[in-house]
Amino acid sequence: MEAITALTTTYPFAFDPAAPFLEQASDWIADVFYDILPEAGFETRDEQIFMAFQLERAYKEKRTIFAEAGVGTGKTLVYLLYAALHARYTRKPAVIACADESLIEQLVKPEGDIAKIARYLDLNIDVRLGKSQDQYLCLNKLEEVRGAGEEEQVFQEIYEELPPFVHFPDTLQAFYPYGSRKDYPELDDKQWDRVGWDVFQDCLICPRRHRCGQTLSRDHYRKATDLIVCSHDFYMEHVWTFEARKREGQLPLLPEHSSVVFDEGHLLETAAQSALTYKLKHSAFESIVVRLLEGEVRESLALAVERSIERSDDLFELLARYSTPVPASERSELRLADDLMAGVDRFRAAVDAIEEEIVFESGMFSLDEYQLRIVEEHLEMMQTALALFRNPQQLICWTQDDSGDLTLVLMPKKVKEILNERVFSKKMPIIFSSATLSAEQSFDYIADSLGVSDYLSFSVASPYDYERSMNASLHTETSVAAKTDYVLEALRRREGGSLLLFPSREELDIFRAEADSRAEFAEFPMLYEGDAEISRLISEFQNGTYVNLCAVTLWEGLDVPGDSLNHVIVWELPFPPNDPVFAAKRRESADPFGEVDMPHMLLRLRQGIGRLIRTSGDSGRVSIFGQAIQQQNVRERIGSLLPVSAAKENE
Secondary structure (H helix, E strand, O other): OHHHHHHHOOOOOOOOOOOOHHHHHHHHHHHHHHHHHHHOOOOOOHHHHHHHHHHHHHHHHOOEEEEEEOOOOOHHHHHHHHHHHHHHHHOOOEEEEEOOHHHHHHHHOOOOHHHHHHHHHOOOOOEEEEOOHHHEEOHHHHHHHOOOOOOOHHHHHHHHOOOHHHHOOOOOOOOOOOOEHHHOOOOOHHHHHHHEOOOOOOHHHOOOHHHOHHHHHHHHHOOOOOEEEEEHHHHHHHHHHHHHHHHOOOOOOOOOOOOEEEEOHHHHHHHHHHHOOEEEEHHHHHHHHHHHHOOOOOHHHHHHHHHHHHHHHHHHHHHHHOEEEOOOOOEEEEOOOHHHHHHHHHHHHHHHHHHHHHHHHHHOOOOOHHHHHHHHHHHHHHHHHHHHHHOHHHEEEEEEEEOOEEEEEEEEOOOHHHHHHHHHOOOOOEEEEEOOOOEOOEOHHHHHHHOOOOOEEEEEOOOOOHHHHEEEEEEOOOOHHHHHHHHHHHHHOOOOOEEEEOOOHHHHHHHHHHHHOOHHHHHOOEEEOOOOOHHHHHHHHHHOOOOEEEEOOOOOOOOOOHHHOOEEEEOOOOOOOOOHHHHHHHHOOOOHHHHHHHHHHHHHHHHHHOOOOOOOOOOEEEEEEOHHHHOHHHHHHHHOOOOOOOOOOOO
């Protein structure tokens, strides 16, 4: 009897163990939207209630569902309630995977939906953040850059403010998470790159790993009882590394969970590809294999290691020779010339030789077993990555500069087979939530690209009156000076805050250089993405007066209601860049512009426009620039995203 009593206090309703849990939970959720929230001043939304009944089926049948709901439907509140209650019933946390770190902050901010649940429903949810590895301070990199110089002083101050247990681990037993990117909002992106974790950090053998903020944060979020909030990238990293971490005797990145929600789920394919990407760098390879030379080893192993380092150096010289920078991208296109492919084969053969020598050496027990396991894991990963060159038609590859070192990046084109096997085959509720999931009223495109063979779906439109609340103008002007004139005139009207959206960092830098050259811009507060941690910039934008924000990554998820945002300016239509990922998609398409470029642009534009109207009382203007608007078909497709009565201007 005591066990039943304890269980009933877990839920915000009187739970009857003899009745199906989800039916009781759904009845309470219906009361929330019909009675409890309206009594607190919230409007009743038919779209929100419809979504709730649809999610009930997905949770009952433990199936995947594509939940397409427009801005203002309150979809976040619906999936949070179902995920949290189901987590308590199963006694396993639910995972809420957001498209990126900025969207995570939007979800957990003090005025966000999770805070509303606690405030109006008296339901305190245990929510913990599972941030990506690159969102944490690396103690080794910090040690390298701190100093007394003017440029290094900021890093010295970070070092001195670290928790005492980092410096004196033997004298303190109270450990707590620290070192998140959000803890250092004053650092710009370039400064953070110097001290933040990167893929070439070998955490397995790091002597500081038990004092690392990233390690401590995992212990913290793994104990969540209700919700773990992470990024798409982090969830996919969990999926891809699950088996490898088990082999290494490590815990998976995420604990066993009861359900998963992919917020802004239309972006999951990109995250899946990114997580399955391999990065290779000569200096990293050399630092790994030389560990085999510590202690007494046979001459043949030493020669194999030396030969592999030479072959690696040769390969990266070839990579540099056949790399061509891509405009508006940090990536360089890589031409797979015959001698480059031959260099790959020579390097693979050299790695094979090391692996054969290790077999003999391990039998003699002359190598440290722990170090040997780490080296073997790295070599296996490299061979898996290099094996992708066997089928270049299924490979996307490029090079990029990482802190002065050339890096080879390898990515398989299609990930749906692996997703189907490791994610969607599980008997678990999987929720895709976004305002943009369907194409031509069909979910087949996203389902096929992700490998989802069996799914539920629904679509509900936004309840907002865009005809009344939004004005829009289209502009074909391409001159930077003329577009900057338009922005300046808009700022002078001081109607509220402006959000300037750019398709690339290069375009943002072009505008910034032009604005900085004009004295007139000095009177207008301008925030630029990259100058500080993103949630700090969003907070300053939302809480300031006539503050303006220039961003590259905030096309999705930014939720700033009221006068803080009443003008969205699209600096240039967000067509995809000509980088290797999209170049590969174009090569496979019979109609690259119609099947690759246009869908990507329209989807992102639709998301960007959605930043303007966030409540029924909001109003404002959208201004869209793009030379392609001169094309009739492009103009018509963009026009279909805007209110019929919206003013269309050409300049």
